[in-house]
Amino acid sequence: MKAFNDLADFSNEEILALIDLAARLDTAPEPEALKGKVLSLLFLSPSLRTLASFQAAMTRLGGGSFVISPEMSIHGIESRPGIVMDGAAAEHIREAIPVIASYGDAIGIRAFAQRKDLDADLGDQEYTALTDLIEKPYINMESAANHPCQSLADWKTMNELDIPADGGKLVLSWAYHPRALPLAVPAATLHMAAKRGMDVTVLRPEGFELPQRMMQNASAAAEASGGSVSESEDRKEAMEGAHVIYAKSWSSTRHYGDKLADQKLREQHLDWCVDETWFGNAQDDCRFMHCLPVRRGVVVTDDILDGPRSVVIQEARNRMLAQMAVLHQMLGNSS
Numbered sequence: 662m663k664a665f666n667d668l669a670d671f672s673n674e675e676i677l678a679l680i681d682l683a684a685r686l687d688t689a690p691e692p693e694a695l696k697g698k699v700l701s702l703l704f705l706s707p708s709l710r711t712l713a714s715f716q717a718a719m720t721r722l723g724g725g726s727f728v729i730s731p732e733m734s735i736h737g738i739e740s741r742p743g744i745v746m747d748g749a750a751a752e753h754i755r756e757a758i759p760v761i762a763s764y765g766d767a768i769g770i771r772a773f774a775q776r777k778d779l780d781a782d783l784g785d786q787e788y789t790a791l792t793d794l795i796e797k798p799y800i801n802m803e804s805a806a807n808h809p810c811q812s813l814a815d816w817k818t819m820n821e822l823d824i825p826a827d828g829g830k831l832v833l834s835w836a837y838h839p840r841a842l843p844l845a846v847p848a849a850t851l852h853m854a855a856k857r858g859m860d861v862t863v864l865r866p867e868g869f870e871l872p873q874r875m876m877q878n879a880s881a882a883a884e885a886s887g888g889s890v891s892e893s894e895d896r897k898e899a900m901e902g903a904h905v906i907y908a909k910s911w912s913s914t915r916h917y918g919d920k921l922a923d924q925k926l927r928e929q930h931l932d933w934c935v936d937e938t939w940f941g942n943a944q945d946d947c948r949f950m951h952c953l954p955v956r957r958g959v960v961v962t963d964d965i966l967d968g969p970r971s972v973v974i975q976e977a978r979n980r981m982l983a984q985m986a987v988l989h990q991m992l993g994n995s996s
């Protein structure tokens with residue numbers, strides 16, 4: 662495997678093989694599988710789970726890893742193209758990336774959206790400009806429009822919970838958050854669930870529609886897998902028969918890059934906080950999923966997060982196992 666960039670690059674059979682491998686590595690550890698291998702981890706945006714789970718994954722497979730972020734570089738890292746570097750930063754990403762990549766056998770990169778130009782972010786322009794600088798295998802640890810590691814872990818989690826692919830319903834719901842957040846997780850989740858063959862409903866208030874391009878990609882994936890994609894602003898209608906609600910906040914695409922307009926719009930929807938009333942006509946055992954971190958009492962109530970519906974810790978642990986499978990295929994002897 663040369664890159665783990667997008668679940669769309671893999672067939673469903675290949676994804677299921679990765680999930681099987683992840684499960685096998687959990688029950689039958691291979692502590693020498695990646696002996697002597699090094700994973701470089703570049704975080705241009707903050708993380709808890711991704712950072713810790715990749716380091717743990719490499720250690721469990723017998724390899725090593727190191728982490729670089731702008732805050733850790735005593736030189737500072739500049740990433741703007743064409744900039745005259747007469748400010749604080751003394752190192753440009755164009756040199757930093759190939760140098761960091763040269764110390765490892767593969768590199769993971771996290772680079773969030775700029776959130777100024779929707780088309781640029783949907784095209785993952787910043788992330789692609791970085792991966793163009795390296796020749797080593799690389800892993801998308803979350804870019805402007807994708808989070809394939811999260812989606813692989815979430816697919817595995819749903820399989821473990823026996824949530825049906827064929828006929829299973831996932832509601833991807835916008836939730837209130839005080840800040841405008843990226844589109845990466847909603848985009849990746851929507852596509853993953855559609856590719857898995859589920860019936861996916863995007864539940865969101867007016868003004869928070871997902872971009873047409875994202876909906877069309879997901880619809881094409883659903884069509885190929887026997888699923889469907891729809892959208893609604895009606896909570897009751899959307900939640901009918903749902904097996905899963907996947908909550909996530911995202912920016913208003915109508916006001917993309919305009920923080921004030923986005924804030925004015927989102928503040929009209931403070932009641933988009935998932936609580937037990939949302940589950941009235943869902944399946945009895947409808948699950949609550951979220952990629953974390955999650956704001957308690959804002960995105961979801963404590964009783965849902967602490968109750969039997971929530972599978973957020975299982976999802977987070979599966980991050981490590983799913984990434985072990987990816988690393989095993991990328992850097993192991995079978996690669």
Ligand code: CP
Nearest residue numbers: 708709710711952953
């Ligand atoms: N879900 C996720 O990617 O978490 P972090 O941002 O903490 O890595």
